[in-house]
C-alpha cells in the first residue's frame with residue numbers, strides 16, 4: 283500500500299543516494315496516488331538536492347555523486363513536468379531562458395522553464411553555458427520579450443552582468459525584461475547589475491515574469 287510520508291521520505295533518500303530507478307518508481311507512485319506535484323517537489327526533491335550539496339561541502343560527496351544524484355532528480359522531475367506545465371492558455375509572452383556562460387547547472391533552470399511554460403509563456407530554452415550573443419540572438423531573431431538568466435556558482439554570476447551589457451551593446455536592452463535567479467543570486471545583485479527582477483524560486487519567477495510583461 284502507498285504510504286505518503288514513508289514513500290516520499292524514500293524518494294528523498296533515492297535522490298540523495300542517486301538511485302534513479304527508485305526515484306522514478308516512487309514519483310510515479312506518488313503521482314498515481316494523487317499527491318500534489320508541487321508538494322512532492324518542494325518538500326522532498328529540492329531538499330534532497332540541498333542535502334547532496336551539504337554532503338559535497340563537507341567532502342562526503344564528490345562530483346560523481348553530484349552527477350548521479352542530479353540524474354535521479356532529473357528522471358523524477360520528468361514525471362512531474364507534464365503536471366507542472368499543464369495549460370491550455372495561449373502564450374502570454376516569449377521567454378529566452380538559459381544558464382549563463384561558464385555554468386553547467388540546469389536542474390533549477392529546467393524547473394523555472396517548466397513552471398513558466400505552465401504559466402502560459404512560450405519558452406526558448408538555450409540550455410547551459412550560454413554566451414551573451416546567444417541571448418542577444420534570441421531577442422533579435424526570435425522575438426523574446428523576456429530574458430531569464432540562471433546561475434548556481436558565485437564565479438558565474440558576473441556572466442549575468444556581461445549578458446545585460448551584451449544586450450545593451452546590441453541595442454536591444456530596452457526591448458526586453460531581464461530576470462535573474464539561482465542559489466547565490468540576490469535582489470541586491472539584481473539591482474546592482476540593472477536586471478528588471480529577481481526570483482528565488484520557480485513559482486516566484488512566474489509571478490515576477492507575469493508582472494513584468496503586463497507593465
Ligand code: B1M
Nearest residue numbers: 335385386387388389390430431432435436463464465483
Ligand atoms: Co555543483 N555546485 N558544481 N554541480 N551543485 C553547487 C551549486 C554548490 C553550492 C555545491 C556546494 O558546494 N554546496 C557549489 C557552488 C558553490 C558556489 O559557487 N557558491 C557547486 C560547485 C562548487 C560545483 C563545481 C565547481 C564542482 C567541481 O567541479 N569542483 C562544478 C561546476 C561546474 C560548472 O557549472 N562549470 C559543479 C558541478 C555540478 C554537477 C554538474 C556535478 C551537478 C549539476 C548537474 C545539473 O544541473 N545537470 C551539480 C549539482 C547537482 C549541484 C547541487 C548539489 C544541486 C544543484 C541543484 O540542482 N539544486 C548544488 C548544491 C545546492 O544547490 N544545494 C551545487 C536543485 C535545484 C532545484 O535548485 O538550481 O538552486 P536550484 O534552483 C532553484 C532556485 O535557485 C531558483 O529556482 C529553482 C527552484 O526553486 N532558480 C531560479 C534557479 N534559477 C533561476 C532563475 C530564475 C529564477 C529562479 O530566473 C531566471
